[in-house]
Amino acid sequence: MSLRLAEVTSANLGTALAIRVRPDQDHAVEPVAHSLAEAYVHPPGVAWPRLVLDGERPVGFLMAFLDIDWRGDGSVRRSGLWRLNIDAGEQGKGFGRFAVESVAAELRRRGCGELYVTWHPGADGPGGFYRRLGFRTTGETSGGQTVGVLGLA
Template sequence: MAVELEPLTPENVRAVCDLRVAPGQEHLVAPNAVSIAEAYVYPQAWCRAVRSDGRLVGFVMLWDSPEELGHMLWRLMVDASAQGRGIGRQVVGQVAAYVRAQGVRELRVSVVDGEGGPEPFYRSLGFARTGEMADDEPVLALGL
């Protein structure tokens, strides 16, 4: 299953906003419309729509700056209809490759702590806790 990251455009932005996580996951990631609004006011935001086999299935946003937070995976969301197919893994791999190509040695992410949270997913990709907190969420890092 091919996964592609594409810029947000007038043609795809509404469809990105219509994507939804599975029931019970709403507390784990902000709605895409909120993320896009934040990206509008933070020039460090690097956003991409996620397509799999030609179908829009997700959204990813990176804090793309060597200063402040460094390179942090800010948002990752896969639509409920596409979860469990390895799409998130491929997206993180592509984001890591993008960051690595800039000469960056670490990709970070903060996670909602607790049952049902994404920490096991990120750990399975090689991320490890740093001991830092960001907005009351533990930070994990992946060496590149």
């Protein structure tokens, strides 16, 4: 495997939009098109969307959030993983782990000490995946989702 991230551009937009999770996961994560629309409507530098590639083959999409006002009152700033979509046929091959580790590396490079993520709660959500990577729940929810944090030290 030669895994890497690529910026989403006009040249690979169609490739990014073709990433689809399994049908039973549709309720747990927004489609790539929704994520890219959200990236567009936020101020520049807040969203960090990337394709996950194995060589030249697209296997997933991620979007990080960078230094956001978590509570909306200026008291808490956080960065983390906003979206993770690994294509249905590519799951279980380590691409999700690579994506999370790549976001962690980018946040470390930017001087962050923690990586936050939210996930759909319940047995059909990705909580087990995130806990296996070392995330711990914070006891918070955001938009009905469980909030997890991973120390980057």
